[in-house]
Amino acid sequence: xxxxxxxxxxxxxxxxxxxxxxxxxxxxxxxxxxxxxxxxxxxxxxxxxxxxxxxxxxxxxxxxxxxxxxxxxxxxxxxxxxxxxxxxxxxxxxxxxxxxxxxxxxxxxxxxxxxxxxxxxxxxxxxxxxxxxxxxxxxxxxxxxxxxxxxxxxxxxxxxxxxxxxxxxxxxxxxxxxxxxxxxxxxxxxxxxxxxxxxxxxxxxxxxxxxxxxxxxxxxxxx
Amino acid sequence: xxxxxxxxxxxxxxxxxxxxxxxxxxxxxxxxxxxxxxxxxxxxxxxxxxxxxxxxxxxxxxxxxxxxxxxxxxxxxxxxxxxxxxxxxxxxxxxxxxxxxxxxxxxxxxxxxxxxxxxxxxxxxxxxxxxxxxxxxxxxxxxxxxxxxxxxxxxxxxxxxxxxxxxxxxxxxxxxxxxxxxxxxxxxxxxxxxxxxxxxxxxxxxxxxxxxxxxxxxxxxxxxxxxxxxxxxxxxxxxxxxxxxxxxxxxxxxxxxxxxxxxxxxxxxxxxxxxxxxxxxxxxxxxxxxxxxxxxxxxxxxxxxxxxxxxxxxxxxxxxxxxxxxxxxxxxxxxxxxxxxxxxxxxxxxxxxxxxxxxxxxxxxxxxxxxxxxxxxxxxxxxxxxxxxxxxxxxxxxxxxxxxxxxxxxxxxxxxxxxxxxxxxxxxxxxxxxxxxxxxxxxxxxxxxxxxxxxxxxxxxxxxxxxxxxxxxxxxxxxxxxxxxxxxxxxxxxxxxxxxxxxxxxxxxxxxxxxxxxxxxxxxxxxxxxxxxxxxxxxxxxxxxxxxxxxxxxxxxxxxxxxxxxxxxxxxxxxxxxxxxx
Numbered sequence: 001x002x003x004x005x006x007x008x009x010x011x012x013x014x015x016x017x018x019x020x021x022x023x024x025x026x027x028x029x030x031x032x033x034x035x036x037x038x039x040x041x042x043x044x045x046x047x048x049x050x051x052x053x054x055x056x057x058x059x060x061x062x063x064x065x066x067x068x069x070x071x072x073x074x075x076x077x078x079x080x081x082x083x084x085x086x087x088x089x090x091x092x093x094x095x096x097x098x099x100x101x102x103x104x105x106x107x108x109x110x111x112x113x114x115x116x117x118x119x120x121x122x123x124x125x126x127x128x129x130x131x132x133x134x135x136x137x138x139x140x141x142x143x144x145x146x147x148x149x150x151x152x153x154x155x156x157x158x159x160x161x162x163x164x165x166x167x168x169x170x171x172x173x174x175x176x177x178x179x180x181x182x183x184x185x186x187x188x189x190x191x192x193x194x195x196x197x198x199x200x201x202x203x204x205x206x207x208x209x210x211x212x213x214x215x216x217x218x219x220x221x222x223x
Numbered sequence: 224x225x226x227x228x229x230x231x232x233x234x235x236x237x238x239x240x241x242x243x244x245x246x247x248x249x250x251x252x253x254x255x256x257x258x259x260x261x262x263x264x265x266x267x268x269x270x271x272x273x274x275x276x277x278x279x280x281x282x283x284x285x286x287x288x289x290x291x292x293x294x295x296x297x298x299x300x301x302x303x304x305x306x307x308x309x310x311x312x313x314x315x316x317x318x319x320x321x322x323x324x325x326x327x328x329x330x331x332x333x334x335x336x337x338x339x340x341x342x343x344x345x346x347x348x349x350x351x352x353x354x355x356x357x358x359x360x361x362x363x364x365x366x367x368x369x370x371x372x373x374x375x376x377x378x379x380x381x382x383x384x385x386x387x388x389x390x391x392x393x394x395x396x397x398x399x400x401x402x403x404x405x406x407x408x409x410x411x412x413x414x415x416x417x418x419x420x421x422x423x424x425x426x427x428x429x430x431x432x433x434x435x436x437x438x439x440x441x442x443x444x445x446x447x448x449x450x451x452x453x454x455x456x457x458x459x460x461x462x463x464x465x466x467x468x469x470x471x472x473x474x475x476x477x478x479x480x481x482x483x484x485x486x487x488x489x490x491x492x493x494x495x496x497x498x499x500x501x502x503x504x505x506x507x508x509x510x511x512x513x514x515x516x517x518x519x520x521x522x523x524x525x526x527x528x529x530x531x532x533x534x535x536x537x538x539x540x541x542x543x544x545x546x547x548x549x550x551x552x553x554x555x556x557x558x559x560x561x562x563x564x565x566x567x568x569x570x571x572x573x574x575x576x577x578x579x580x581x582x583x584x585x586x587x588x589x590x591x592x593x594x595x596x597x598x599x600x601x602x603x604x605x606x607x608x609x610x611x612x613x614x615x616x617x618x619x620x621x622x623x624x625x626x627x628x629x630x631x632x633x634x635x636x637x638x639x640x641x642x643x644x645x646x647x648x649x650x651x652x653x654x655x656x657x658x659x660x661x662x663x664x665x666x667x668x669x670x671x672x673x674x675x676x677x678x679x680x681x682x683x684x685x686x687x688x689x690x691x692x693x694x695x696x697x698x699x700x701x702x703x704x705x706x707x708x709x710x711x712x713x714x715x716x717x718x719x720x721x722x723x724x725x726x727x728x729x730x731x732x733x734x735x736x737x738x739x740x741x742x743x744x745x746x747x748x749x750x751x752x753x754x755x756x757x758x759x760x761x762x763x764x765x766x767x768x769x770x771x772x773x774x775x776x777x778x779x780x781x782x783x784x785x786x787x788x789x790x791x792x793x794x795x796x797x798x799x800x801x802x803x804x805x
Binding site: 186197 | 393
């Protein structure tokens with residue numbers, strides 16, 4: 001085992017200096033203390049396994065119970081993702097900055113371009129970044145304000161479930177402080193073809209026509 | 224020992240995942256004892272090299288290092304034009320199955336089939352062995368090898384490559400990658416329609432002809448004649464997929480190969496009696512080293528994290544498609560052509576015995592004179608040719624090519640390089656006296672070419688491109704990539720000043736500009752040091768950096784793209800389009 005470890009470790013065992021050993025020893029209590037805390041957080045936030053062995057399907061995507069703008073209960077994987085081509089968007093109702101406005105306008109325009117395909121071949125989902133404030137009723141009003149048609153579902157739920165969705169979709173920032181800011185995540189869309197594991201990320205502010213062609217590329221339509 | 228390490232690594236990986244997941248503040252972390260007041264304790268031992276993604280990439284299965292020999296990709300064999308099946312045509316040959324361009328080949332008159340080399344390069348499913356202890360991994364490789372074959376070309380002699388797509392159909396393929404490549408010969412001076420624009424993709428079952436004239440820049444300028452400006456000589460190029468939105472995935476799937484350009488000085492023959500020949504190490508002693516870090520899933524199959532949008536860092540290091548291989552070397556000089564094939568890692572390479580290297584090129588362009596250095600840095604897509612002299616080492620010596628770049632995530636290198644003893648060992652050299660040849664005929668010249676002049680009088684305009692990340696989305700001058708948007712329209716035959724600004728305080732990356740190499744006029748307002756002057760096809764942008772460059776637009780018209788060379792970022796629209804107008 002140790003013979004193989006240089007493959008990936010920063011320093012092979014033979015290069016272990018006294019100082020590094022001391023540093024390791026210094027980490028002992030830390031590691032011991034960290035494991036239970038992290039296991040607790042892990043259970044709380046990560047039902048299901050971490051990374052797929054058999055691809056990005058069930059087992060990668062969690063399956064929490066979410067609530068739609070119509071206050072229906074849906075499962076993330078079973079009801080929203082499995083077997084579908086989807087567009088994933090994170091937002092919150094109170095976001096009024098120019099970027100959020102442009103993103104919403106683009107998606108409204110995209111839905112218009114999709115026409116009947118939306119809700120049949122392609123499903124659009126907007127997940128709230130502020131689940132405590134954005135109740136189903138609020139999402140419904142937001143939807144009506146923007147004259148959103150069928151096939152585009154707005155989703156809320158418990159804070160930890162929404163957080164889990166965001167992290168699994170990779171809509172994160174490596175800086176933990178920025179990662180906590182909802183405003184840091186409103187310009188990313190994921191376009192995915194779940195059965196084919198074909199996923200693409202895109203800024204939300206790209207034009208609707210280009211978004212449509214990107215969706216087609218993900219769906220497998222020849223463009 | 225191993226148990227300890229694994230446990231610590233696991234802890235560190237989870238820590239990082241939880242930093243992202245839990246929304247804990249710095250203060251919370253301090254209270255939990257996961258962070259010291261000076262920074263992240265959890266990354267102190269470099270444990271974060273395993274934690275590539277927000278969700279935490281799997282640990283790749285362990286493999287025994289230095290048990291497999293370094294593979295060297297074959298030199299592509301030119302084929303008879305008749306064996307291409309259909310004769311290459313200037314206009315798109317739709318009826319024969321050609322796709323991926325809408326405009327005719329430029330300078331078709333300079334292509335004489337009798338005085339050109341033709342290659343048929345097929346993109347096909349290839350079961351790749353990254354290590355004998357891992358199962359075969361289904362990849363997409365050019366002519367069935369990773370890296371794809373080396374095309375050996377020569378300045379002045381055109382090459383026509385028919386890239387044929389034999390990949391499975393969109394409806395059949397499951398997994399990362401999109402089987403609709405557009406192949407870009409990176410670093411070349413080529414026409415737009417043969418440059419692998421991200422939108423010029425071809426479906427399975429179709430092909431595209433790339434006409435690569437191999438003329439140096441300036442060949443339409445009467446001052447230089449059809450040979451072009453010798454100071455614009457190109458050396459080590461590579462070809463790779465550039466499919467819009469999927470290039471990182473497709474290159475990771477195996478879509479890359481090498482394209483080496485020779486000339487009357489760099490003749491590719493160390494015994495060349497020609498008086499102009501430099502006689503650099505050649506043949507078996509001219510060895511490409513393609514650096515590519517990967518992640519393998521617990522079954523040992525290549526794993527691409529589709530939901531790591533920051534940039535993919537592998538925990539396993541491959542060279543020419545093998546994990547930590549060895550190379551037996553004779554006691555003499557070698558030319559190594561190093562390429563960082565990404566997807567996101569930067570390399571800073573040294574030799575473990577602290578021996579110096581002689582650097583010949585940067586970004587595939589010859590430096591004005593060879594430089595003796597103790598390390599070479601390669602951002603994604605960079606090529607650096609070096610000479611390593613093993614002649615003074617006793618037979619049996621083992622030494623390593625080591626990556627000393629410290630990097631924890633897709634944001635770029637962190638701080639100073641590590642000492643070689645703490646670096647990542649990539650390749651083992653075994654000095655083997657039984658391979659010694661009679662003497663070493665190779666030489667390294669004192670000088671290559673002067674840099675071409677920078678003439679302010681030729682500058683038609685100055686443009687500034689600000690690269691930024693806003694609310695998780697990338698953009699240039701506030702705009703993400705849009706195929707309908709042309710951000711600059713330089714006129715052919717002119718020169719321009721292009722300023723590149725990195726508006727982010729946290730992200731660092733190289734930005735690639737095709738068509739012609741540029742010269743840096745100023746880094747953050749300071750002129751580069753004399754020995755740092757070079758021709759480059761990429762600009763390295765550290766956080767907050769501002770770089771002023773001089774570039775010419777010659778010989779070809781049409782659209783090109785400039786993009787962040789972390790392929791994951793460029794797939795997420797860190798890219799803009801420009802068009803050379805007649």
